Amino acid sequence: MSQKLLCNCNGTMPLDAKVLGVPVHTSLCRQEVGVAMKAMNGSEELIIACTQESALFSELAMQSEKPLVAPLRFVNIREIAGWTQEAKTSSPKIAALLALADMPAADPVPVVNYESQGRLLIVGPGHQALSWAEKLGSSLDVSVLCTDPSPLPLARNFPVYTGQVTKLEGYLGNFTVDWDLQNPIDPEMCTRCGACVEVCPEGAIDDAFQIDLNKCKSHRACVTACAGIGAIAFDRVERKRSSEFDLVMDLRSDPQMQMSQTPQGYFAPGSDAFEQSLVAQQLLGLVGEFEKPKYFVYNEKICAHGRNGKVGCNACIDACSTGAISSLFNNGQGTVEVNPNLCMGCGACSTVCPSGAMRYNYPSVPHQGKEIKALASVFGAESAKAKQSIAPTLLLHNLKVGTQLIDALGRAAHLRPKQFQGLPSFVLPYGIEHIASTGLDVWLGALSYGFGEVVLLLTGDEDPSYRAALETQSTLGNAMLAAYRFDARISLIQLDSVEDLQAASAAMGKLRQRGALPAICSPASFGLTTQKRETIEAVLEHLEKQAKTPLPVGGVALPSSSFLGGLKINQDACTLCMSCVGSCPEGALLDNLDEPKLSFIEKQCVQCGICVQTCPEKALALAPRLQTVEARKQRVEINETKPFHCISCGKVFGTAKMVDLMLLKLGAHGAFSGSLDRLKMCSDCRVVDMVNKET
Known part of the structure; x- marks a missing residue:
């Protein structure tokens, strides 16, 4: 356990030291700063319930007489609980937040390395690209690809190319860029002597040193003037160019990479001068070796x-x-x-x-499970002490932008309580690296630990595909709960912008007005594992035991997005060729070595559909559904038929259905003309019969 320092921020938070079991200070960052300094010289790990002054306390820790036992940890209770409309009843929440801060840190994960030597390509209109090249050229190894002609600088301080990008891929330290040289003048070879400009009778060449093909009448005087340099070629065959760079600054209005999260080292500020200047500052810091998880x-x-x-x-x-x-x-x-x-x-x-x-894996599901379980457990225990006995709501959010939003909302609710509402006392925020990284194993696990609901806070900066995936998965999760006759307990709050405090406030107001939802089950004791399906199976078994009504025979249908489900089989069409068994990646379909039987274990099936695609007779179809845990574990025979014995040696070599199908499809084939009995023989006897007939 660690020592915890709480401060009511000059009396603006109604913290109850007796209920929380921790002394409460009034000005820990000012008059009482000595208390913090004394604690830093102690023998315990230290948690300070203040994020606003984390920089101050960290600096004091560096100046302490002896090294800290462990790095300082900070937790925000002010904007999340102490400054909300329900601050006086937020002790269970505060206790849970302090318990979360006291949890061990996640295990370290492997890292991914980058190395950048500062080779920067600036792509875009010449007047902008060349200007930034001049500014950044003294610090970075700059090259410019002008997509629109512009007067070229006389000094050749950096390479200048022209053309249109055909491919751009890669990441920090490893970008590959392909482009087409579309003008007869290659600016990389051009010495900018101006001889071509002087001799061109149409004035089709200016100080951009690119030929205006609309004006050019093909006199080719420029080619003659440039013969000693060779920069001009109207009949150039090879126009493709390619090079490698560490960084890319894309100034085009229609940038090459338009995904929501572009690769590290790629920046597309467009034509906005301010955005370009921000990117330029970032580029200067991207030289050297870097790593990420x-x-x-x-x-x-x-x-x-x-x-x-x-x-x-x-x-x-x-x-x-x-x-x-x-x-x-x-x-x-x-x-x-x-x-x-x-x-x-x-x-x-x-x-x-x-x-x-x-x-x-950043962090792992087991680590998240332990923290979520601790939140639910401590909140439940403290709520019971306060004779509230309510289940908390788990609010999942992006660790960075979500925290910023929640903090801003709490601050606004404190300063302008008539306009904004902070988090209700039963809502526990839990930050994760990215909102799209959390799925049904965590959501259902949280419900099994005693949370009344799980709410995902989307702040508007997510890729549309992420929102679609989360909506699909939440719909599936609620369908599973509905199968057990539980109400929907997984929902999304979708904001248009992280700055939309009004919408966030309205969402919190709706939760507060509705009130806390009761837990759907007694708290589970198991832990979440790295095996997603194993975790979900454990949760479903726990929910099944406490379901309001048992699942009907045959289960309950689930949405087509389900990864749980069975198979429908057309037994009349199936020939038991067992191609589906060989195609199943999870071992859900099994054959029988002694007799022609096809078996299925529903628990193993992930509804991938490979068996459906593989079946030559189109006899299979997916059946997304939720059956009882026991039913999903069972090995069930879904088709069987009589074996067919070779009419010559008596060996089993197929099924009666398969032979009948062969007779139907191959009976008219010339190879079996007058010898249909060969189709009723095993491969060995078929060869013997052919040899005997020929001799």
Whole structure:
């Protein structure tokens, strides 16, 4: 345990020291700063319940007489609880927030490295691109690609190219740019001597040293004048150019990369001068070696992307807005490949992955589960002490922008309480690296731990694909709850902008007016695991035991987006060829070595659909549904038929249906003309019969 320092911020928060069990100070950052300094020299880890003055306390810690036992930790209780309309009843929330701050830090994750030597390409209209090249050229290794002609500087201090970009891909320290040289004059070879300008009879060449092809009458006097240099060629065959850069500043109004999260090292400020100046400052700091977390872990063994050359689940590729995930097939086996340098850590891939092959790791789900469980447990215990006995609401938000919004809302609610409403006393905010990184395993896990509901706060800066994925997953989660006769408990608050305090206030007002929702079940004791399906199975088993009514026989239908479900089979069409068994990536379909039987274990099925695509008879269809935990565990025979014995040696070599189908489809084939019995033989006997007939 650690020592906790609480301050009521000059008496503006009604903190109850007796209820919280911690001394409450009034001016910890001013007159009582000695208390903090004394604590820093103590033998305990230290948590300070003030984020506003974190810089001050951190500086004091550096000046302390001895090194701290552990780094200072800060928690905000002021804007989240102490300055809200329900501050007097927020003790359970404050206790939960303090308990969260006391939790161990997440385990470190591997890092992804970048190296930049400062090779910058500025793309855009010449008058802007060249101006910034002059300004940045003394600090960075600048090149310019002019997409519109502009007077060229006489001094060749940096390379200047012209043309149109055909491809731009990569990331910090590793960009590849292809473009087409569309003008007869190659500015990289041009010495800017002006000989071509002097001899051109139409005046088609100016100080941009590009030929205006609308004015040019093909006299070719310029070619003759430039013969010694060779910069002009009207019949140039090879127009493609390519080069590598560490950084890209794209000034075009229609930039090459338009995803919501562009790769590190790529900036597209457009034509706005202020935005361009901000980017220029960032570029100056991007020379050297850098690193970022490796956000994901991928287990290709359970990936349902593809088998036998068929594509099944494509969810992670569709959800990724940065193009970091691509399809990879090797000998028919389909997996996905993630470029960690392009991955920006949104985590949407793990949210939509049905098998758990792709999982978010910054932090891991088990770590999040422990923290969420602690929040629910402490809030519940303190609420019971206060004789409130209400279940909290878990408010998930982006760690950076979401925290800024919540802090701003709390401040506005304190200063202008008639205009703004802060977080209700039962709403516990929980920041995550990116809102798209959280999925059903965390949401349903939170409900099983005693939260009354889970609310996702979207602040308007998310890629549309992320919003769509979260909406789809929340709909699926509520459908699962409905199957057990529980009310919908997963919802989204979608703001247009992180600065829209009015909309955020209105959303909090609705929650406050409605009040806290009761927990749907008694708190679970299990922990969340790295295996997504294992976690969800544990949660569903816990909910099933406390469901209002048991699931009906055959289960309850779920949306088509479900990763839980069974299979429908047309037994008349199925020949038991077992191609579906070989294609199933999860082992949900099984054959029988002794007799022609097809079995299915629903718990293993991820509804990827590869079996449906593989079946030559189109006899299979997905059936998204929620059955009882016990029913999903069972191995169920979904089709069987009589074996067919070779009419020559008696060996089983297929099924009666399969042979009947062969007779129907191949009976008229010339190879079996007059010898239909060969279709009733095993492969060995068929060869013997052919040899005997020929001799």
